[in-house]
Amino acid sequence: MNFNPTPRILMGPGPSDAHPRVLQAMARPLIGHLDPEFVALMDEVKEMTQKCFITNNHLTFVVSAPGSAGMETCLVNLLEPGDECIIGINGVFGGRMKEIAERCGATAHTVEVEWGKIIEPSMIKDALAKCPKPKLVAMVHAETSTGARQPLEEISDLVHNAGSLLMIDAVTSFCGIPLKVDEWGIDAIYSGTQKCLSAPPGLSPVSFSDAAVKVLENRKHKVQSWFLDLSLVKNYWAGAKRAYHHTAPVSSVYAIHQALSIVLEEGLENRWARHNEVHLYLKEQLENLGFKYLVEEEFRLPNLNAVILPSGVDEASIRKQLLLDYNIEVGGGLGAFAGKIWRVGIMGESATKNHVNALIGALKELM
Amino acid sequence: MNFNPTPRILMGPGPSDAHPRVLQAMARPLIGHLDPEFVALMDEVKEMTQKCFITNNHLTFVVSAPGSAGMETCLVNLLEPGDECIIGINGVFGGRMKEIAERCGATAHTVEVEWGKIIEPSMIKDALAKCPKPKLVAMVHAETSTGARQPLEEISDLVHNAGSLLMIDAVTSFCGIPLKVDEWGIDAIYSGTQKCLSAPPGLSPVSFSDAAVKVLENRKHKVQSWFLDLSLVKNYWAGAKRAYHHTAPVSSVYAIHQALSIVLEEGLENRWARHNEVHLYLKEQLENLGFKYLVEEEFRLPNLNAVILPSGVDEASIRKQLLLDYNIEVGGGLGAFAGKIWRVGIMGESATKNHVNALIGALKELM
Numbered sequence: 106m107n108f109n110p111t112p113r114i115l116m117g118p119g120p121s122d123a124h125p126r127v128l129q130a131m132a133r134p135l136i137g138h139l140d141p142e143f144v145a146l147m148d149e150v151k152e153m154t155q156k157c158f159i160t161n162n163h164l165t166f167v168v169s170a171p172g173s174a175g176m177e178t179c180l181v182n183l184l185e186p187g188d189e190c191i192i193g194i195n196g197v198f199g200g201r202m203k204e205i206a207e208r209c210g211a212t213a214h215t216v217e218v219e220w221g222k223i224i225e226p227s228m229i230k231d232a233l234a235k236c237p238k239p240k241l242v243a244m245v246h247a248e249t250s251t252g253a254r255q256p257l258e259e260i261s262d263l264v265h266n267a268g269s270l271l272m273i274d275a276v277t278s279f280c281g282i283p284l285k286v287d288e289w290g291i292d293a294i295y296s297g298t299q300k301c302l303s304a305p306p307g308l309s310p311v312s313f314s315d316a317a318v319k320v321l322e323n324r325k326h327k328v329q330s331w332f333l334d335l336s337l338v339k340n341y342w343a344g345a346k347r348a349y350h351h352t353a354p355v356s357s358v359y360a361i362h363q364a365l366s367i368v369l370e371e372g373l374e375n376r377w378a379r380h381n382e383v384h385l386y387l388k389e390q391l392e393n394l395g396f397k398y399l400v401e402e403e404f405r406l407p408n409l410n411a412v413i414l415p416s417g418v419d420e421a422s423i424r425k426q427l428l429l430d431y432n433i434e435v436g437g438g439l440g441a442f443a444g445k446i447w448r449v450g451i452m453g454e455s456a457t458k459n460h461v462n463a464l465i466g467a468l469k470e471l472m
Numbered sequence: 473m474n475f476n477p478t479p480r481i482l483m484g485p486g487p488s489d490a491h492p493r494v495l496q497a498m499a500r501p502l503i504g505h506l507d508p509e510f511v512a513l514m515d516e517v518k519e520m521t522q523k524c525f526i527t528n529n530h531l532t533f534v535v536s537a538p539g540s541a542g543m544e545t546c547l548v549n550l551l552e553p554g555d556e557c558i559i560g561i562n563g564v565f566g567g568r569m570k571e572i573a574e575r576c577g578a579t580a581h582t583v584e585v586e587w588g589k590i591i592e593p594s595m596i597k598d599a600l601a602k603c604p605k606p607k608l609v610a611m612v613h614a615e616t617s618t619g620a621r622q623p624l625e626e627i628s629d630l631v632h633n634a635g636s637l638l639m640i641d642a643v644t645s646f647c648g649i650p651l652k653v654d655e656w657g658i659d660a661i662y663s664g665t666q667k668c669l670s671a672p673p674g675l676s677p678v679s680f681s682d683a684a685v686k687v688l689e690n691r692k693h694k695v696q697s698w699f700l701d702l703s704l705v706k707n708y709w710a711g712a713k714r715a716y717h718h719t720a721p722v723s724s725v726y727a728i729h730q731a732l733s734i735v736l737e738e739g740l741e742n743r744w745a746r747h748n749e750v751h752l753y754l755k756e757q758l759e760n761l762g763f764k765y766l767v768e769e770e771f772r773l774p775n776l777n778a779v780i781l782p783s784g785v786d787e788a789s790i791r792k793q794l795l796l797d798y799n800i801e802v803g804g805g806l807g808a809f810a811g812k813i814w815r816v817g818i819m820g821e822s823a824t825k826n827h828v829n830a831l832i833g834a835l836k837e838l839m
Contacts, residue, residue: 106520106733108513108726110503120502120722131723132499135487135672136477137801146475153473169674170537173718174699181697205698299719305502307536307674307721329696330548331572332541349806351540352666354674355487356498357724359475366473434504439716 113428114455114463117436118249118409119277120299120306121452122460123364127304130363131356138353146362147342147353153365154310157279157302157373158294160286164318166342167361168295168309168333169354172276175295175309177205178333179272183241183293183317185326186210191232191269193217193224193244196251197439198274202243209329214239220441221251221399221411226259233267240320241270241293247278249300250439252411252448253400254282261290270317276300279310280368281380281408281452292317298357301380301408303453304364307357364453381407383456387449390465394472399446408456410449411442415472420444423471431467480795481822481830484803485616485776486644487666487673488819489827490731494671497730498723505720513729514709514720520732521677524646524669524740525661527653531685533709534728535662535676535700536721539643542662542676544572545700546639550608550660550684552693553577558599558636560584560591560611563618564806565641569610576696581606587808588618588766588778593626600634607687608637608660614645616667617806619778619815620767621649628657637684643667646677647735648747648775648819659684665724668747668775670820671731674724731820748774750823754816757832761839766813775823777816778809782839787811790838798834 115122136143147166155165168175180202184190188211192203195218206213214236216228224244233239242264246255257273264271270292278284281301286294292314299306313321313335321335328334332351341350368376384407388398395415398405414420420437421444427433436448451460482489503510514533522532535542547569551557555578559570562585573580581603583595591611600606609631613622624640631638637659645651648668653661659681666673680688680702688702695701699718708717735743751774755765762782765772781787787804788811794800803815818827 106516106729108497108500108516108729110500110507110509110513110726112501113503113507115502115504117504119719120504123502128499128501128723130475132495133475133477134479134495135482135490135666136480137482137484137487138673140477140480140795140801142477146477149473149475170541170699171718171721174537177697177699201698208694208696208698297719299502299722305721305723306505306719307724327575329575330544331568331575332537332544351538352486352664352673354538354672354721354724355666356495356672356727357674357721359477360723362473362475428507434507 111432114433114460116450116455116460116464117434118448118450119452121303121450121455123303123305124367124454126367127360127363130359131305133359135355138355139347139349143355144347146358150358150362150365151342153369157365157368158286158312159288160312162286162312162314163343164339165312168311169351170309171306172295172297172309174333175297175311176202176274177330178311179293179295180205181209181328181330181333182321182335183270183272184209184211185324188240189214189236190239191216191236191242195222195224195253196220196245196248198245198248198250202274221253223253223255223404226263229260229263233263238267239269241272243272245274246284247275247282247406247409249277249409251399252406252409254404254406257289265290270320277406277409280376282406283377286312298361298364301452302364302368304360305357307354308361380451380456383451383458383461384408384410386458387451387461390461394468408450408452411446412449413446418472420447426471427467433464433467478799481800481827483822483827483831484801484817485815486817486819488670488817488822490670490672491734491821493734494727494730497726498672500726502722505722506714506716510722511714513725517725517729517732518709520736524732524735525653525679526655527679529653529679529681530710531706532679535678536718537676538673539662539664539676541700542664542678543569543641544697545678546660546662547572548576548695548697548700549688549702550637550639551576551578552691555607556581556603557606558583558603558609562589562591562620563587563612563615565612565615565617569641588620590620590622590771593630596627596630600630605634606636608639610639612641613651614642614649614773614776616644616776618766619773619776621771621773624656632657637687644773644776647743649773650744653679665728665731668819669731669735671727672724674721675728747818747823750818750825750828751775751777753825754818754828757828761835775817775819778813779816780813785839787814793838794834800831800834
């Protein structure tokens, strides 16, 4: 059986359109995962991932599984039974962090705000007053379920003054909006490949600060996941002698290598600017059609536009027609927002005015 | 930066050579992971995976991570803190199962034999006498570290008579040698994509019997891994309404779909016969060169030939020359066998007489 997917225009919450060079990279012949050429490739992937995170962290690499596994990698390695942590929840993914933290045997104190709002530094301050030295404080930089952009610098100071680690979900922000791991003092961070990096889903770039590495080295219990245990994985990605741990997903590493190269050719700042420019172009036209943004302007993600539909519009039916008649994918709402909002992604290769024009043209006919 | 790997002839323990159709499938444009076309593709992958496992198990699907994560999926879902299990160890991968079982909070009773030997039914009988009703008994069908093929039918009866589940590692046997999940009464099984299936590494086909599903449904504790928790994953792969869990690795699913199609076009039995025929052709010539098989003939894997080097041969140097001068990859030994054996894989697309002739010709020059 052959599978020839209908070409789609991907403007949902991910995957975004992949660059043809990335798709071509996936089709290169396989080589062994311990081949010296592959080891050199891993080194380049590591170096480019550091550049895109803007970090010098030695423990920077790619988890051989999607973003959710990146989240789990950070939590299972940093938390142990009996630990306390503070987790900011303003959408689906903060909730998922709490769920995983609890499965690590940790107590998760939550700072919850209405979906679409951001966590205020004062809220973290209050939480730290009640739980003065948590192992870590975690939150989502770019909430894919709501389109909110969480400022991190002020919170980072509060967290470090408390002697805790700052852990960040950057699945949707990496390579799309400003994200400065070292400058902002982020201790553990994970992302995905299928958002602003525009590679196929399946891998998760992660990075740990020296302070986080110290926590890893002083664990009392073994990490509950063998597959995600960084004390083992790090010898594969960064050991002097590449010790076999698992078989790396060779083709996916080819793809992320090419995608990171494309990001660095464009330049991070140019890429951030492009996402913002296309966002403004999209925003004006969506608002003309009666869509309203869920998140207030200051904290709005440019790359993931969460918009409330004009009243009287049957969202599911129009979204289906967009997909089947125009081959354009946009995302529906999750959780409480199901049926109420759309999530329009302009990420990576999907952040072009042509994408916006295709979508707006189709919507004008459908609505 | 572009990466253009030197074309290799892959005759190690995996990855094996991928079929050009599989590589082309990886390069197809991305579609959304909830696109109706992708959902239909997942259904086809599930159905073909059932056929290749020779099972009707409803809970058959593909883990979005490599074989080691498949191993962890089986163990973390079936074992809970306080459980007992019996694990057969005759190589690296049995040892890894024990390691993971203990991280689940279970007590692992081991049946250990010399690497390269198989676990005798009498040994399992003895272990069951000491631990009469373990939650599961686990072992490796095809030990990639030693080339041993573990017979399972007699052991399966013992395990089921004890009221336990039989869990099997089929990473290297799936689609290469006879493997009959339902007929042999295997309750939980996982494999990889980069061995006899000849797809890129990165996914793990798994299957659970109804008896295993009953154990999942009666768990007292949440599964320690959120990413691998089948109570969540199964709604994504097999639920009436595909509930979002994580973003599937779209391109890798294209690849496994194509690879499974190729297996079924050839026919499982023809494929098993081909592996055996090429094995006999390889064996004769390796023996002529002075290599000796590690495993006795009856229990030898045809697809993963673990051979002791003729005395006086500098294995590392010749293996390096094979790779760099002839672009042929063979595997070295793991653990106690490092420096002593080679592991010559003839798996999937790498199981041809042309592969054997290339290797033997090169060895004749080098040795």
